[in-house]
Amino acid sequence: MFETIFSTKDAELGPSSHKDIVDIFLNAATFSKHVDGCAEKSMSFEDFRNWCTLLPSVKKFLGSLLIPPDAGRPGSQVPCLVHLESVDSNMVLLRKEYAWHIGGALSVQELEEWKLLYHSAYNGLSFNTFLGSISKDDGPTVLIIKDKEGYVYGGYASQTWERHGGFYGDMKSFLFQLYPKASIFRPTGANNNIQWCAVNFSSEDIPNGIGFGGRVNHLGLFLSASFDQGHTFNCTTFGSPSLSKTSRICPEVIECWRVVPKGKQGTHDAVKGTVLDRFKEDRHMLNMVGLANSSE
Numbered sequence: 001m002f003e004t005i006f007s008t009k010d011a012e013l014g015p016s017s018h019k020d021i022v023d024i025f026l027n028a029a030t031f032s033k034h035v036d037g038c039a040e041k042s043m044s045f046e047d048f049r050n051w052c053t054l055l056p057s058v059k060k061f062l063g064s065l066l067i068p069p070d071a072g073r074p075g076s077q078v079p080c081l082v083h084l085e086s087v088d089s090n091m092v093l094l095r096k097e098y099a100w101h102i103g104g105a106l107s108v109q110e111l112e113e114w115k116l117l118y119h120s121a122y123n124g125l126s127f128n129t130f131l132g133s134i135s136k137d138d139g140p141t142v143l144i145i146k147d148k149e150g151y152v153y154g155g156y157a158s159q160t161w162e163r164h165g166g167f168y169g170d171m172k173s174f175l176f177q178l179y180p181k182a183s184i185f186r187p188t189g190a191n192n193n194i195q196w197c198a199v200n201f202s203s204e205d206i207p208n209g210i211g212f213g214g215r216v217n218h219l220g221l222f223l224s225a226s227f228d229q230g231h232t233f234n235c236t237t238f239g240s241p242s243l244s245k246t247s248r249i250c251p252e253v254i255e256c257w258r259v260v261p262k263g264k265q266g267t268h269d270a271v272k273g274t275v276l277d278r279f280k281e282d283r284h285m286l287n288m289v290g291l292a293n294s295s296e
Helices: 002-006 015-026 045-054 056-064 096-103 127-134 275-289
Strands: 080-082 113-119 141-147 152-157 174-179 183-185 195-198 209-215 218-224 251-260
Touching: 002 096, 045 056, 045 183, 056 096, 096 174, 113 127, 127 251, 152 218
Parallel strands: 080 113
Antiparallel strands: 113 251, 141 152, 141 251, 152 174, 174 183, 195 209, 209 218
């Protein structure tokens, strides 16, 4: 499957280059069926169905085998990952296989180009810098975290990160795991506690930081405003387990990617040189930190 999807894009890497990631996808599977004469259990049909639910890209690809081969057929799209030349590709968490996995839960229009807005190794492990970086681009984003336990996971935010005193967002957002196993967790409809973005609040009932799902102080995924700690709990919003080894997390690397809609590629490279443009960016940043009124 990987050789079919990635061979034409990464021919110079060779077919063995993706073998190291196969186990990450298989780790999400359950093998419960006993087979006579075989010491190891196999995957039952129900196991297979559950596995495909966690890996929508796999489901799309297998379904596409029923139609004639085509580069744009479902399950074969891999977003073009764009970042500055100064960013070392080896330090980027989001490899193409991960992007393909996450993209399985998105529409074709959202699989054209993803642009790196923030990387903690280059921009600094700072909440304010993070907000400043993402405020320049409106729209859906992919947040990815690698913690000090080595686990990699995150969330797709369908709406722009904006300052709120409570949960907001819609049912297009979801949580995901990338390592040591790959899974996607969509909203269950249990509640509407999708996105959380609290900035400069003084109440303990409104913890400053960003996150997804769950309830206050017990989110499916949460990064505190200090950006050096957070948590991940079992979450009814997405039907997700704790995404890491423990519920308390210590981020080592944080990335945020902008999902560029089809037809918008390259427009973000335009220079915003006018005073009005710069004022709009500054104004948006002030809104994010709750200081817009004080500037008037």
